[in-house]
Amino acid sequence: MSPEQNSILKVSKLVKRFGGFHALDGLSFHVVPGEILGLVGPNGSGKTTAINVISGLYAPDGGEVVFDGASSGGVASHKLVHRGINRTFQVPKPFLSLTVRENIQVALAYGGATGTPPSIAELLEDFRLKEVADRPAADLNSAQQKMLDLTRALATRPRLLLLDELAAGLNPAELDWIAGRIKALAATGMAIIVVEHLMGFIEQITDRVIVLNAGKEIFEGTLATAVREPQVIEVFLGGEHAH
Numbered sequence: 001m002s003p004e005q006n007s008i009l010k011v012s013k014l015v016k017r018f019g020g021f022h023a024l025d026g027l028s029f030h031v032v033p034g035e036i037l038g039l040v041g042p043n044g045s046g047k048t049t050a051i052n053v054i055s056g057l058y059a060p061d062g063g064e065v066v067f068d069g070a071s072s073g074g075v076a077s078h079k080l081v082h083r084g085i086n087r088t089f090q091v092p093k094p095f096l097s098l099t100v101r102e103n104i105q106v107a108l109a110y111g112g113a114t115g116t117p118p119s120i121a122e123l124l125e126d127f128r129l130k131e132v133a134d135r136p137a138a139d140l141n142s143a144q145q146k147m148l149d150l151t152r153a154l155a156t157r158p159r160l161l162l163l164d165e166l167a168a169g170l171n172p173a174e175l176d177w178i179a180g181r182i183k184a185l186a187a188t189g190m191a192i193i194v195v196e197h198l199m200g201f202i203e204q205i206t207d208r209v210i211v212l213n214a215g216k217e218i219f220e221g222t223l224a225t226a227v228r229e230p231q232v233i234e235v236f237l238g239g240e241h242a243h
């Protein structure tokens, strides 16, 4: 079977409009179980919109999203969580007055229908939240809020995990550590899509990247190859994220 036939998610000719503006303009790609796929591109190229459509926050205006063999475009987020898609947010939205542990408990109770639920103790340990487990989420610093957001997503047992700028604001040691954690998740068979501006981080964790510009794919392959493509250099690496 070709990798594409084995895909857990297939996006075909996806269109998302805001008014007359095409945030996604015919985007197609796939991801297979156990793969870490990077979505990269300049500001406003449609990366977060792609995550928002795949996770059911927005309905597509055209094209198709197929998750695990069934159409999932336009299906509400909470239903997709039960089917096995979950995500993190650029700006996490925990229940601020609940403790870290309670936030994870809510996600566990809400979570997916298949597989063994992860243990709260393990999630707290794995994502360095043990020390703050009984503090309200409002007390967490921004890195800890991101880790709580990730553990809440993991508590629902996703088979496809969408990470929207999880690494932004983390220091180099934290980046190394979280890169290892994300790779360990992929090694369990979870498919992971990562939206990130930090190219070193993308290089460290992804198997493959899709480069977006103006809602369209302009490149698909490894980041090492992408950085040698004149079109990619022009729209992306020659811009503000060249460093």
Ligand SMILES: Nc1ncnc2c1ncn2[C@@H]1O[C@H](COP(=O)(O)OP(=O)(O)OP(=O)(O)O)[C@@H](O)[C@H]1O
Binding pocket: 018, 023, 041, 042, 043, 044, 045, 046, 047, 048, 049, 050
């Ligand atoms: N809810 C919305 N209403 C109107 N326009 C939107 C909405 N969401 C996104 N857009 C527009 O769609 C385009 C793509 O935005 P998107 O957030 O997907 O880009 P991005 O590649 O994730 O950018 P960044 O790297 O800055 O996060 C932008 O021009 C943005 O202003």
